[in-house]
Amino acid sequence: MPRATRAQSEATAARVLDAAWALFAAQGYPGVGLEEVAQRAGVTRGAVYHHYGSKTGLFHAVHARAQAQVAAAVEAAAAGSDDPWEALEAGSRAFLDASLGDRVRQVMLVDAPVVLGLDAWRAEDARGSARLLGEALTALAAAGVLRVGSVPACAALLSGAMNEAALWAAATADPRAAVDDAWDVLRQMLAALRT
Structure with a gap:
């Protein structure tokens, strides 16, 4: 053959x-x-x-693709604004929306931390949307408009909050309405970080 x-x-x-x-x-x-x-x-x-x-190797490749898809959505949304703060907000909302999709949510937020382990899951996230979040926060801190002592700690907390919000929203009877509710709270959290 x-x-x-x-x-x-x-x-x-x-x-x-x-x-x-x-x-x-x-x-x-x-x-x-x-x-x-x-x-x-x-x-x-x-x-x-x-x-x-292996099955795990295949899942790892699927997870990497899911992470890349979410990161692309975040990056595209953030690129739509010249204002760094508006870009942060647009990217954060895009993360919630992109993570809510069934194909992404199950793979990226439910199974990957267990199947791949938290270290591998975080490493893949660090190459994608978490990297973009960190870059946005670093730029805002450098511009003097972010009121935090530690950008890495802020990025970790915001990333965790958004991951949990996506999981919570997906488990509700009306996930889209729940994302809207989560977004209202997240915007208030972000506003509290602004100088």
């Missing part, structure tokens, strides 16, 4: 990743088997192992 080209191999890996993300998001990590992922992607289980090594 001829060996797959690089393009074919990348296409297979992408199909597996798409299938896995849909399944992990719908059923949670414990409810998904690699045979089911392979079947949904139209590949063999061996192909899944070839590209991702």
